[in-house]
Each structure stands twice: as C-alpha cells, then as structure tokens.
Amino acid sequence: MAERGLDVFFEAFLRKESVFFDKRTLQSTYIPETIPHREEQTKQLANIIAPALKGDKPSNIFIYGKTGTGKTLTTKYTTKKLIEAAEREKTPLNVIYINCKLKRSADTEYRLIAQLATELGKSIPPTGLPTEEVYKAFLRALNKQDKTHILILDEIDQLVSKTGDNVLYNLTRINEEHTKSQISIVGISNDIMFVDNLDPRVKSSLSEEEIVFPPYNALQIQSILKQRAELAFNKDVLQQGVIEKCAAYAARDHGDARRALELLRVAGEVADRKNDKKITTTHIDEAEEKIDRDRIIDIVVTQPKQYQLVLYSILSLQPRRNKSIFTGEVYEIYKSLCSRTNTSILTQRRVSDIISEFDMLGMVNAKVISKGRYGRTRDISIEIPETTLPRIRRILEENIRV
C-alpha cells in the first residue's frame, strides 16, 4: 500500500507545475554568458593573462574582494574564453583551478602539490609520501609538457593561514629553476589584509598585478537577479517586488550576490513545495529563515562528538540567559557531561579553542572580557535563533545520548 502511495506521489511530482524553468542558472556553479557590472575587472584580467596566447608568461595576479562579489565567476569566465582562444590558435596552454578551501583536497602543502600533479596527469597517493617526493613528481610532470600553465588558487588565504607561505614561495620559484614550462599564479582571496602577512619575497612576486572586486550595490544585485531570473523561472511567476526584496537582503550583507541568488532559488523551492504558482515576498522571508536554519543544523550535525558536548553544555546554561556564560562554567558542565556519557575529558585549553571555533562559525558570540580582580574569560552568548533552538537541542541530545 505504501508503495502504491509513493508511486502516486512521484507521478504527481512529475506532473506538478514548477515555477522553475531551468534551476541550474541560479546555482553558484553556473557561468552566464555575460557578467554584468564586472566589465572592468574582466578586461583587466584578460589584459594580464592574454600574453599566454603568445606563449609568454603572464604576470602573477592577486585578486581580492568580499564573498559573492564575482571573483571566482569572473576568473572562471575569463579563463574559459582564454582557453577557447588558445585552442583556436593551437597554443599550448593549461589552466588549473584549485579551491584551497575544500577539505581533503588542497588545504595543505602536500595535498595542493599532489592535486597539481594529478591535474598534470600524474596521480599521487593521498598520503604516505614525503612532501619532497611529491614536489619532484610534480616537477617531472611539469617538465614533460612544454606549456604555459595558469594556476588559479581560490581562497588562497585559507591555504596560507593553515600551512604558511612556504608553498607559495616554492611555486613562485619554479619559474626560475625550470624554464621549459611556465607557471603563473592567480591568487584569489577575500581577505584584503592577507597579503600583508606574507613573506616579502612571496608578496612581491605574487602580487605583480592586483585586481579589486568591490561589493555590488543593491541596484547592481537587482539587475544580476533579473538576468538570472529570466533564465531560471517560467514567465510571470515573480511577483512585483520580489527581486527588490532579495537584493535588499543581500545588499544589507555587504553586497553578496551569491546569497541573493541562493535566496531566490530557495524561495522558488518553497513556492514549489507549497504548490504556489507565484513567488511572493513572503516566500523570500521563509527562504531566508530556512537557509539560516539549514545552515545551523548542518553545522551542528557534522560536528564531532566533543564539539557537540561543548555546544550542549553552552546551551544548557542558556536558560539563565540574562546572566552571561563564562568559559569556566561551560567547562564544569562539560566535564560532568563527559563522565555521564563515558567520554574522555578534554583539557580546558582545548575546550577554549572549541568555543572560539563555534564563535567563528557564528553559532555563539564569544567576546573576551576582563572581570578585573575576577580574572579574564570569554563572555559567551548564543546566536542561534530562538525558533531553531529546541530542534538543535533535540539533535544534540540524540547524538550524545544523554
């Protein structure tokens, strides 16, 4: 019977009318035909990397701008066009795009080089080899092909903050030692201060050229949304003011176009699920809440057990909300929680770090304050919206079995 019900459900699902025409155009991986409001940056970038078409080595470039300002999109778009041109001209050119933030793919020196070698057709085991060996393998692969390589390192600040600037130094030096193939590096970062902390040698060679991506303003986001919405949705499903509202939300958050597109997409999904034929501004509100909630829940469930214990400790102190929560109190609760659940107890030092990690994730707000004679501690308050809290509690209780 249940199966029968499912059959009907799926059939109905297929026949159901959707507000979407082509949902992919709202996803962040989608590369549109034109990138509005980024003409200047596209031209700059194209100018710098164009020498690759003549077999010369383009300057290294450093690109920065806040999240959702189109850095990645513009570089991908420009290099895509560059590759097309290179193919027409039969110029040997290779573009490697690597996102340094992706865990387990390129966030350490070893893995980055391994990834590069893999891109050049030399597979490297995920671990077990001395880093030097990996370098050698990479260089061998590089020397085998006589090409110009453009290496795009997205979220390069993540890489450096984790592993130091050694890698970059080595990479920039490759050109001096090995003349057969050339590498130019495109570093993308959303942290502007990042270059200042680099080794001066690396800094000067990496940022031979710089391109800045300013945040979009509300009007620009509107026009971006309109362009995408036209492709993504069926005709006339967008109610008046929906795009404006989306743009306003995103502009409030320093002009993050990615957020705006996601908001629009989720709003469409919400409308679909409710069988509404039109997307209204209330859908936007719901979508915003849903995105927020999903994000938090996702973070919580993927957290390791010790982290969940710490978070649960913080949450159980929360009823005394008017009073502040301090590290010491959290640690006490955490300790008793550990012995109740037969978990090994971490040191206060570690718990302190865990709390600050939750702070970075935006789950709590932990401010270091000094209480004078009564010491120094973190003043912790919870940032999870009231409506999501019970659900988080339930998830945590289930996971740590209290």
Place this chain on the structure above:
DNA sequence: GTCAATTCACATGAAAGAGACCACGGTCTAGTG
C-alpha cells in the same frame, strides 16, 4: 582621593605527542610449470 602594585581566571602561543592513515620496499609463502 590618588596611584601603582597585585591578582585572578582565563586567553593565547608554541611545541610536541598520539593515533589513524598510507606508500614503499623487502621478505615470506603458496601455487605453478
């Protein structure tokens, strides 16, 4: 009342350890001709 010293309760940093994971080369073993 003023001012410097003290003191608390952690924060913050650096370094090193533990344990999981993995590749590689060498040795052993069983199967094959």
Place this chain on the structure above:
DNA sequence: CTAGACCGTGGTCTCTTTCATGTGAATTGACGA
C-alpha cells in the same frame, strides 16, 4: 620462479596535551592632602 600476502619503516594529518607566557581591570593598600 613468481604473484600476492604480510610486515616494518617512514611519511602526512588531525586532534590533543603540556608548558609557558600574556592580559586587562577590579581590588588592595600605601601615601599624601
């Protein structure tokens, strides 16, 4: 003789612990007005 199992060594990576040092204002207590 050889392919595959097995083992020891040496490497990375993440999570922790240990040890050491830092920190900012309430408190204290000496001092002078």
